[in-house]
Amino acid sequence: MQTNFLIAAALLYLVCAFLPAAKGRMIAVLTPVAWLAHGAALWFDVMVPGSLRLGFAAMLSSALWISVAAYWIENRNFPLDGLRRMVMPCAAAAVALQGVFPGALIALQGRSPMFGWHIAVATLAYSTLTIAAFHAVLMALQESRLHTRTGSPGFLAAALDQLPALLTMEKLLFRLIGFGFTLLSLTVLSGIVFSEQLFGQALKWDHKSVFTLLSWLLFAALLAGRHFRGWRGKTALSFTLAGFATLLLAYVGTRFVLEVVLHRGFA
Numbered sequence: 001m002q003t004n005f006l007i008a009a010a011l012l013y014l015v016c017a018f019l020p021a022a023k024g025r026m027i028a029v030l031t032p033v034a035w036l037a038h039g040a041a042l043w044f045d046v047m048v049p050g051s052l053r054l055g056f057a058a059m060l061s062s063a064l065w066i067s068v069a070a071y072w073i074e075n076r077n078f079p080l081d082g083l084r085r086m087v088m089p090c091a092a093a094a095v096a097l098q099g100v101f102p103g104a105l106i107a108l109q110g111r112s113p114m115f116g117w118h119i120a121v122a123t124l125a126y127s128t129l130t131i132a133a134f135h136a137v138l139m140a141l142q143e144s145r146l147h148t149r150t151g152s153p154g155f156l157a158a159a160l161d162q163l164p165a166l167l168t169m170e171k172l173l174f175r176l177i178g179f180g181f182t183l184l185s186l187t188v189l190s191g192i193v194f195s196e197q198l199f200g201q202a203l204k205w206d207h208k209s210v211f212t213l214l215s216w217l218l219f220a221a222l223l224a225g226r227h228f229r230g231w232r233g234k235t236a237l238s239f240t241l242a243g244f245a246t247l248l249l250a251y252v253g254t255r256f257v258l259e260v261v262l263h264r265g266f267a
Contacts, residue, residue, distance in 0.1 A: 003099065005041035009034050010095040013068075017088035021081045021162065031072050038065050038095060045098060048105060052119070055103020056252045057094070059123065064091040066127030067134065074172065079162045082138050087131075114190065122187040126251055128180035129219070133244035135173045136237045142166060143233075170232060174223075177240065181219045184247075188216055211250030218243035 012034030019027050042065060046053050064087070071087050074080055108115070138160070145160045163169060191209070222239035225231035231239075 002041050002044040005037045005044065006095050006099045009038035009041055010092045012037065013088045013092035013095065017085060017092070027084070031068070034091075035065065035068050035072065038068070038091065041095065041098065045102065050109060051105045051107050052116075053103050053105050054119070055101055057097040057101040058103045059126065060252050061094040061098040062123045063127040063130045064094040066124065067091070067131040070128070070131045070176075078164050078168065078172070080138075080164075081162050082141070082160050083134060086134050086137065118187065118190045121183055121190065122251070125180055125183035125187050126247060128176055128183060129244055129247055132173060132176040132180055132240060135169065135176060136240040136244075138163065139166060139169050139173065140234075140237050142169065170236070173236070173240065174226060177219060178223065181216075181223060184212075184216055184219065188212060208250050211246050215243050215247040215250060218246060 012030055016027050016030050016034060019030075038061070042058070042062060046058055046062075067087055068091050071080065071083050075084070142160050142163055143166060146166075164172075191212075218239055222231065222236060222243065225239070226236065
């Protein structure tokens with residue numbers, strides 16, 4: 001059953017990605033159907049009785065699942081067709097990876113109830129900052145489009161022309177970053193304070209911890225610079241993408257190396 005949901009979600013995401021903007025009503029119908037199929041596949045894959053199945057593909061898939069929901073909600077208030085062109089293919093790829101790399105089973109017996117909350121908050125933080133990174137890329141493309149508006153618009157260029165003004169996009173970006181930073185702070189705090197209860201050992205300075213803290217510092221610097229120095233434009237976009245890339249290395253990158261390269265279980 002899980003495989004059927006994975007296939008259905010991936011195919012529907014691809015259809016949603018390549019439908020023209022004129023098919024807005026069809027996209028509005030197919031998006032929640034694809035999202036529900038994706039969510040069902042995640043549920044059957046991750047929620048094993050007495051255990052959790054975790055891995056880099058499941059983390060990435062969960063992040064894109066929440067990102068699709070964020071796109072669908074935001075698109076009801078702002079025309080974000082360009083975001084659809086980026087999020088949907090990435091979501092389809094994440095679903096496919098989930099089917100190929102199932103991850104490892106983590107027994108919940110003997111673990112603190114905080115463990116589940118820590119994983120949930122970390123996934124929400126990662127997901128929120130993922131959609132913020134998509135926003136940052138769109139803004140960079142949108143700004144470039146303003147300076148090179150020549151010839152007939154292509155597949156993505158036409159969608160960029162329909163985006164809200166850059167100032168509106170910037171407000172949305174910092175709203176997402178502020179929320180994502182709060183969740184990331186809770187993730188870091190819970191990891192530090194409850195490390196022994198969560199993982200059965202004191203906090204250790206491994207690659208995941210270092211990259212997570214570095215990402216936290218980058219987003220903290222961005223929000224402080226925005227508040228005190230009025231950072232915006234290329235500076236804000238650079239910090240956003242750097243912070244996201246570091247977070248990607250912390251979670252997905254670390255798990256990918258452990259599972260695929262070193263063939264090790266959850267650590």
